[in-house]
Amino acid sequence: MASNRRRARQDEMNLLALVKQEDVFRSLKTDLTESGCSSSTMIGLLAGGIGLLLVLAFFSRQNKRQAAPKAVNHEGKLLKEIFKNIPLKPAEHKQLRLLASAYNAHKSQDDASRPAIDNPLVMLLCPSLFARSIQVKPPKIDKKLVAGMALKMGLVQRPTPKNQG
Numbered sequence: 001m002a003s004n005r006r007r008a009r010q011d012e013m014n015l016l017a018l019v020k021q022e023d024v025f026r027s028l029k030t031d032l033t034e035s036g037c038s039s040s041t042m043i044g045l046l047a048g049g050i051g052l053l054l055v056l057a058f059f060s061r062q063n064k065r066q067a068a069p070k071a072v073n074h075e076g077k078l079l080k081e082i083f084k085n086i087p088l089k090p091a092e093h094k095q096l097r098l099l100a101s102a103y104n105a106h107k108s109q110d111d112a113s114r115p116a117i118d119n120p121l122v123m124l125l126c127p128s129l130f131a132r133s134i135q136v137k138p139p140k141i142d143k144k145l146v147a148g149m150a151l152k153m154g155l156v157q158r159p160t161p162k163n164q165g
Contacts, residue, residue, distance in 0.1 A: 075119075079119070079121070082121065086124075088124075091142070091145055092145060092149055093120065095141060095142055095145050095146055095149070096120035096121075096123055096124070096149075097120045098138055098140055098141055099120070099123060099130070099133040099134065099136075099138060099141065099146070100117040100119075100120045100122075100123065100133065101138075102133065102136050102138030102139075102141075103117055103129075103132065103133035103136050103138075104116045104117055106136040117129065117133070124153070127153050127154070127155055130149075130150070130153065130155065131150075131155055134146060134150070
């Protein structure tokens with residue numbers, strides 16, 4: 001049985017060796033010309049197939065783009081996105097920026113070992129830094145607004161009125 005398979009394979013190989021490449025191309029050419037296909041229709045079909053593939057690739061790429069959110073690599077845009085999600089008023093944000101710039105100006109004059117505040121959100125994450133920046137006493141600060149922020153952060157307690165009796 002195995003010898004029959006080998007013999008069949010050898011016969012196929014001998015048949016393939018007898019058929020020349022020129023014969024195959026000649027056969028294809030005669031088949032195409034007999035069926036009525038001209039070169040212009042073949043080019044049209046090929047162009048249509050390529051166009052269809054391009055359209056499908058474009059739509060598959062669009063679907064992939066919509067699935068992933070766009071990365072925010074700009075510091076200002078990132079801050080804007082964060083401030084949208086934090087319950088912080090624009091005036092409070094401005095006061096945080098003023099405190100940070102005053103702290104940095106005072107730090108450069110006073111002590112070079114303290115790190116500079118690059119981002120005003122750092123003061124929300126580090127209440128001790130917020131307290132130190134208040135101690136600098138910047139001139140353009142709204143004391144009432146900053147006191148409210150300190151109350152929200154738990155740095156100070158609301159004074160209780162004394163009972164007058």
